Amino acid sequence: MAVDLGASRTRIHLKNHGLAVDEPSLAAVDTRTGSLVAVGSVAARMVGRTPDHIRVARPIASGTVVDAELAQSMLRHLMSRRLAPIWRLPSTMRAIVGVPHDSGPLTRRAATLAMQGLGIKRVELVDVPVAAAVGCGLTVDVPEAAMVVVVGAATSQIAVLSLGAVVASTIVHVGGDAIEHAITEHLLSRHGVILPNGAVRDIYLRLSGAEAQPMAVTGKDVGSGLARNVAIDAGGVRDLIGTPLAALIDGITGVLRRSPPDLVVDLADRGIILTGGGALIPGLDDLVRSATGMPVHVADDPHLRVVMGLAKLAEGRGAARTPKDPEPSRVDIGEQPVGEPDEFAPVA
Numbered sequence: 001m002a003v004d005l006g007a008s009r010t011r012i013h014l015k016n017h018g019l020a021v022d023e024p025s026l027a028a029v030d031t032r033t034g035s036l037v038a039v040g041s042v043a044a045r046m047v048g049r050t051p052d053h054i055r056v057a058r059p060i061a062s063g064t065v066v067d068a069e070l071a072q073s074m075l076r077h078l079m080s081r082r083l084a085p086i087w088r089l090p091s092t093m094r095a096i097v098g099v100p101h102d103s104g105p106l107t108r109r110a111a112t113l114a115m116q117g118l119g120i121k122r123v124e125l126v127d128v129p130v131a132a133a134v135g136c137g138l139t140v141d142v143p144e145a146a147m148v149v150v151v152g153a154a155t156s157q158i159a160v161l162s163l164g165a166v167v168a169s170t171i172v173h174v175g176g177d178a179i180e181h182a183i184t185e186h187l188l189s190r191h192g193v194i195l196p197n198g199a200v201r202d203i204y205l206r207l208s209g210a211e212a213q214p215m216a217v218t219g220k221d222v223g224s225g226l227a228r229n230v231a232i233d234a235g236g237v238r239d240l241i242g243t244p245l246a247a248l249i250d251g252i253t254g255v256l257r258r259s260p261p262d263l264v265v266d267l268a269d270r271g272i273i274l275t276g277g278g279a280l281i282p283g284l285d286d287l288v289r290s291a292t293g294m295p296v297h298v299a300d301d302p303h304l305r306v307v308m309g310l311a312k313l314a315e316g317r318g319a320a321r322t323p324k325d326p327e328p329s330r331v332d333i334g335e336q337p338v339g340e341p342d343e344f345a346p347v348a
């Protein structure tokens with residue numbers, strides 16, 4: 001089992017089954033009873049539409065499990081919803097989970113415990129940039145540079161790799177969410193309109209092509225409280241996202257500055273790969289190209305590269321080493337007993 005626990009989405013790939021789960025990392029909880037009401041896409045539809053006693057929470061932030069109990073319940077329900085026929089995991093099931101490159105022992109333990117809660121005995125942790133590079137088909141276990149920028153929802157992980165390990169890296173707290181926030185703020189301050197949840201994603205999807213026409217978006221007028229249309233165009237969106245993306249560009253140039261000259265010369269030829277859902281932010285590849293002067297490639301289906309890389313590693317089709325671990329990064333939970341998954345009530 002390969003698991004990408006993202007702030008925005010949770011993705012699980014099962015050997016012989018393919019991508020089994022690709023759902024928002026959300027759990028709706030009834031605050032009066034503490035019970036889980038919904039998870040994943042069902043919980044996402046509730047955002048902004050809940051009564052006071054229902055809270056939609058994100059148990060994962062910046063690739064880190066921040067609420068282990070809720071994360072376990074969410075994973076259990078996502079798995080049961082999508083995998084009912086094979087839910088009783090074999091006791092030999094192994095999970096390989098992506099964690100941020102700089103993660104400390106608490107983050108690593110939390111990811112491990114979330115898997116243990118599903119009844120999985122053996123959990124291996126792999127740095128997200130390494131998984132992304134493997135998922136992009138890069139040959140990472142050779143003495144040549146590869147550079148990946150994994151643009152997630154809350155964070156972006158930037159790394160130069162060689163010999164299967166991270167040589168220089170950083171994490172910046174800018175991702176797709178910061179871009180959505182910039183657009184939302186602009187529409188509020190300039191046009192006095194509050195957008196409904198999810199509307200920003202539609203805006204940049206529809207404005208991403210070079211030929212994109214201006215579009216009308218519908219939000220709530222803060223003055224009248226009524227629905228109102230405002231027009232927005234691609235040029236306006238590109239101008240708005242320049243500021244939050246500056247931190248990402250600084251992160252990329254900083255990592256290049258700290259990389260050895262031989263690797264930087266390799267990269268001038270091999271280029272930089274953008275992955276993660278945020279790699280699709282309109283104009284991001286051009287910005288990186290002009291800031292670095294290097295070739296920049298956006299991976300195909302960039303949001304899936306990490307989980308697909310983890311899946312390849314799980315099947316032994318890649319190498320994942322960190323400078324700290326001469327062996328592939330691994331946390332083995334050892335001899336703790338593996339129980340059957342708990343029984344649970346179905347959710348919405």
Ligand SMILES: Nc1ncnc2c1ncn2[C@@H]1O[C@H](COP(=O)(O)OP(=O)(O)OP(=O)(O)O)[C@@H](O)[C@H]1O
Binds near residue numbers: 010061063156176
């Ligand atoms: N077509 C698109 N255009 C622009 N941005 C997109 C597009 N599709 C997804 N995104 C952005 O990608 C982000 C989600 O990417 P991804 O699924 O890789 O994140 P994640 O792994 O859940 O997050 P994190 O790495 O921060 O834990 C969202 O913020 C979303 O706005």
